[in-house]
Amino acid sequence: MTYSLFSLAREALRGHTGWKPAWRDAAPKPEYDVLVVGGGGHGLATAYYLAKEHGITNVAVLEKSYIGSGNAGRNTTIIRSNYLLPGNERFYEKSMQLWEGLEQDFNYNAMVSQRGVLNLYHSDAQRDQYARRGNAMRLHGVDAELLDEAAVRDMYPFLDYANARFPIRGGLLQRRGGTARHDAVAWGFARGADTRGVDIVQNCEVTGIDVANGRVTGVQTTRGAIRAKKIGLVCAGSSSRVAAMAGLRLPIESHVLQAFVSEGIKPLIDGVITFGAGHFYVSQSDKGGLVFGGDIDGYNSYAQRGSLPVVEDVMESGMALMPAIGRLRLLRQWGGVMDMSMDGSPIIDRTPIDGLFLNAGWCYGGFKATPASGWCFAHTIARDEAHFINSAFRLDRFATGALIDERGAGATPNLH
């Protein structure tokens, strides 16, 4: 069923009784050409682009819980392409371009909203650093504007400009950045993949990876064994566990990131604002709640919940940026487990095992990457080689020294 103004009108007239489920809840078949392990945004996007761009439709997405139950449905929904390093910037800009046409492409309302992402700076040194990043973006043909304090005041008069410790001096604005509805992104890709013949198999946990003579042959799951010629692992947060089933050790630690939503208020923040003197980012959802987050908890964890000291830390950063936030009540708080890679950048690559591919290490920034990650991973799986766009995201870069350390923090995953 195609969604359109016409289908909406027709359903309105018949009391919305004709809507069909957006995808089939498939049972696994014994064999596929390609298995995608992990039904988050990236896994579903991978299946979608395998079918759409490469005509590979004998594909199943295996998800241990329900699709979007992981980070796809837990993130703060910020999308942007404001990176400094070439290996990153070309990739995130590809993602931004895919976001811009995504809803028409998969015929689903993902509520992509290019409301602008503003990174605040608080010192001369930080301004220079932002100018450098903005220039790097513009050299890649990406939009970036360096704003002074007056221009930021114009946009957001309620911030604490006179903060004695961290006065706001200006910001780096990417107008094409913004937010998207995270669940809808997962659902849209699921629907698009399903329509093209992909099986989406839920409640199907992969418990083993079968390898014979250096080549994958299939997986063991809680719903039986499934054979396949190629397998793509896309298990954000659980990548080390799943890769270990094939004997691989990864340059990754799993860490928890929390998110927060306030009670709903009238429109206040019409873009995304990030604090430059602490880790804090905030936007406002269409329901009116302020959606915000900060640092990761900082120690290895597979518990999908956060700890109290970080709650306090995030609230303090929020208060330093916009004291008005102190008048709001917090409605909800949750945590998600993410792969923190050793240089803060992702991996989309083949592995030393033939037919086994890895998509991992998204840290806390992988939602914005969803379309391009799926697009590049599909290419890598279909062609057995990386596309130029993901060619820097190699698994062996930690051995060769070609790291992509955007933050410059070294091999300390909890600092990226």
Next chain:
Amino acid sequence: MRIPCPHCGERGNEEFFYLGAADLTRPAADAPADAWHEYVYQRENPFGPHKELWHHLNGCRRWLVVTRDTRTHTIIAAADAAGARA
């Protein structure tokens, strides 16, 4: 989460600084690049008990080896690093 420091007793984790896995052995300076790659970048990242280094920065300033379950944050053991790693 509260960490039972062997010197100070049970203290909130915000008093501590986390470094990561405690069971990595630093290779000799002239060890092959492979050994350094393993040590610097590759991690076990276990789903379950994890031996890790915590610095009681805002307490006794001793390094501790803490064994903690990464699924539940239950602390199984905590000892001074000097003794634990010897």
